[in-house]
Amino acid sequence: MRLLNVTAFFFAIASALLLYGLNYDTRRLEAEVQAKERLADRARDDIAVLKAERGALARPDRIDAIARQLGLSPPRVDQFVTGREVSALDERREGGNGR
């Protein structure tokens, strides 16, 4: 009987410790999860900001002004050729290199 009492007592102590440990672990994990979620949120916000910045940098009126400064202009009709003409050009160049 006494043995049973002692066993029960130790069992109670052991389970209390176990529960305490589990509780502690849970809190730690929870904090970790929260930290990770915050990081992910921060990353998402950063992505949004970068996306907007890239959009602002690629805005056509800005590119237009820069391109014109560099001496570029919208393509002219005579600057378009068909794919066949391009490959013909390539062949001629390759032939030239071979010689």
Place this chain on the structure above:
Amino acid sequence: MAADVYGGTGRRIEAGQDVRKRRTRSVTETAVYAFLFFAFAEVAIHLLTLGLEHQGGVTLAVSEPVATSFSRPDIVDRNGRLLATDLEAPSIYADPGMVVDRDELVEKLATVLPDIDSKELLRALSDRSRRFVWVRRGVSPKVAQKVHDLGLPGLSFRYELKRAYPDGKLAGHVLGSVNVDNRGLSGIEKYIDEKVGTDPIHAAVLSTRPPVRLSLDIGVQHALEDELDAAEKLYQTKGAAGLVLNIKTGEVLASASIPRVDPTWPTQALDSKHLDRITGGTYELGSVVKTLTIAMALDEGIAKPDTMVDVRQPLQVGRFTVKDFHASNRPLSVTEVFTHSSNIGAGMLALEAGTDRLEGFLRKLGMLTTLTTEEGTVAAPQLPDRWGRAATITVAYGHGIAVAPLQFAAAAATILNGGRPVHPTFLRRFDTDSVDEKPIITENTSREMARMMRLNVSGPDGTGKEADVPGYRVGGKTGTADIAKRGGYSSKSVISSFLGAFPMDDPQYLTFVILFDPKGTKETHGHHTAGYTAAPVTGRLIARIAGQLGVRPMEVVASQ
């Protein structure tokens, strides 16, 4: 003996009592153990169920002092380039109970936020029963840092979502705007609230919804806005507008109205000067409407392209006389009525068809009913009070009927689309649903109209010569409409427009450029008519966008 007997009896009694006692104790013990066992078992079961049960996210009911905001999906153009997105931005608020010196706070704040309403803020802060007063919502991180550096007690920050438009004013009219709570007020932003959906949020949480893909092409939109800007300066117009429409799908590739609006400042759009003239205003468009009249004449079998019309005598309409801009001293063919832009010719063809047929034809093309797009309801057309003889003649050359440019463009596109109805849309369309619809005019009429429009640009005496871009087979029709003034029309101020399309061997894209009250320049020899103003603007526009739209130029000689 007796004692023995008694003693014996006493022992027996004692022994009997012992047994009873022991039995009672074991019963008590069993009960205690059983109780303990059940108690532990209950705890174990409880733990197990807690562990096994799926726990949803813990919800905390916190009394929220701040109005709920909304997270919105991004808006991108047809190629996925960003037009609008949500960004996290700090908002500044004050707790009147914590503010030490109200005057100092307002004074110092004004150094960082000069446009703050000091009086209003002072009044709000003097109410000590309040715990929350917005100072400024959605400021830039830099400004927030400056306010923070002032070190004023009672001021705090809260992160909120703020709508950002990385392209500035580009397509501002189409995009619309949102209010401070991130709810759509107008344009596509309002459409998102009504049809796509937004999510209420309590903190700055970005939307997880897929972006809304518009039909607009940023490159084409920029080219259009740039050319309209240039035209406004060159011809000193009082505003300009234009659109580019895909004839096959009804997708609006670009839509602009000058002066532009900045979606970041919603109040700007309320100013009548900043009206979106493509969808929000109706105008008497003038001769461009002859495109519809002549299509009606051909489709109803009233005339053929070579049918001669006697336009030598002016048409009498009540007190008015309908004359031609360049009077002709010989009868003109229907094709010439179109290329010479003869008011008399168009009026006579309409009279021959009769009011009912003209009205019916315009109704079929959707010119007389209210049009709705994702950007909102298009301004309702203004129609003649009575469709009599006078209305029939004036409507034939685009007066007495006022429609929104987008609505007219859709009708013209239907004519060039082999008669299949074109429903303009601001969203990217992946299927051409108009293919299933029954054509409302014949393929032949459509082809003839395309030929006439091409001839009007390529021919020696066409009014749209200035719109030609060698290689791209441009076709079109000019329109110079006198602006209605009190008591009549003024020929000094006009609406000059050009309806263009290319490539005319199989029309793919339609352009419509409208200049409001342009002035003549030295290059135009002082003329302000469409052939000298709107037509060259269209030519420059098409030269810029045709390549972007993937239209292959032809050998210049072959294209003529």
